[in-house]
Amino acid sequence: MALDDWDKDVAKDLATEEDIELTDTHYAVLEFLRNKAKDGDNITIRSVGKSGITDIKQFYQLFPGGPLKKASKIAGIGKPTSCV
Amino acid sequence: MGKNDHPLKKVCIICAKGAIEDVYASLVMANGAVMEGMEAKIFFTFFGLDAITKKQMKKLKTATIGNSAMRMPGGLPFPSLLGMLPGVEAGVSAMMKKQMEALDIPTVEEFLEMITAGGGEIYACKLAMDMFKLTKDDLHDEVLGVLTIGEFYEKAGGEGTQIIFT
Numbered sequence: 001m002a003l004d005d006w007d008k009d010v011a012k013d014l015a016t017e018e019d020i021e022l023t024d025t026h027y028a029v030l031e032f033l034r035n036k037a038k039d040g041d042n043i044t045i046r047s048v049g050k051s052g053i054t055d056i057k058q059f060y061q062l063f064p065g066g067p068l069k070k071a072s073k074i075a076g077i078g079k080p081t082s083c084v
Numbered sequence: 085m086g087k088n089d090h091p092l093k094k095v096c097i098i099c100a101k102g103a104i105e106d107v108y109a110s111l112v113m114a115n116g117a118v119m120e121g122m123e124a125k126i127f128f129t130f131f132g133l134d135a136i137t138k139k140q141m142k143k144l145k146t147a148t149i150g151n152s153a154m155r156m157p158g159g160l161p162f163p164s165l166l167g168m169l170p171g172v173e174a175g176v177s178a179m180m181k182k183q184m185e186a187l188d189i190p191t192v193e194e195f196l197e198m199i200t201a202g203g204g205e206i207y208a209c210k211l212a213m214d215m216f217k218l219t220k221d222d223l224h225d226e227v228l229g230v231l232t233i234g235e236f237y238e239k240a241g242g243e244g245t246q247i248i249f250t
Contacts (some may be wrong), residue, residue, distance in 0.1 A: 060202050
């Protein structure tokens with residue numbers, strides 16, 4: 001999916017597939033990841049933890065069972081390619 | 085049989101060495117597992133204990149002597165004699181850490197926190213603790229407990245589990 005084809009409704013549908021109900025915090029994380037992707041930055045779990053939106057523990061609770069992978073999918077960006 | 089018939093569910097890692105690269109291999113594998121939604125447990129033993137000992141965890145080094153893969157920046161061979169000089173090991177280790185920071189690889193302490201934040205568990209080996217005269221108070225707060233290897237194996241049970249030794 002192209003970055004521009006994404007909107008909140010798309011995110012909602014993708015999240016439903018993962019059994020996640022999106023809150024404002026979820027959207028803030030998704031927005032953060034999309035901005036990182038647009039800038040061509042490495043997507044890492046550490047950067048999410050330092051974003052000021054959530055800490056890593058809460059990130060795991062927001063997107064259970066593989067937070068970075070799931071959040072990236074719902075954010076409509078590529079699969080994270082970093083090992084950290 | 086397809087590779088997804090028996091997906092990996094749990095990764096148990098035994099870290100027995102204390103050089104930067106040995107410790108980070110264990111930390112990256114454990115963190116990678118929790119990030120994929122798997123269970124992860126690390127058992128630190130022998131010199132690997134340095135990684136979770138408050139006094140040592142910030143001072144891990146990479147060996148400049150007896151390390152046949154050691155190269156100069158640019159790829160030229162690294163003379164063994166050079167590795168013996170005072171400060172060389174510290175310099176090389178500082179350079180490794182700088183390179184890792186640039187790739188957003190956290191410090192050991194932060195890595196331990198990231199792993200436990202994802203539900204991973206950190207353990208210390210009782211036998212090695214006794215050998216090095218360490219107590220639980222010497223260990224970082226993220227260490228969940230001090231176990232015998234038998235107790236660690238108990239935690240390693242279940243279908244889809246792998247034990248990795250580094």
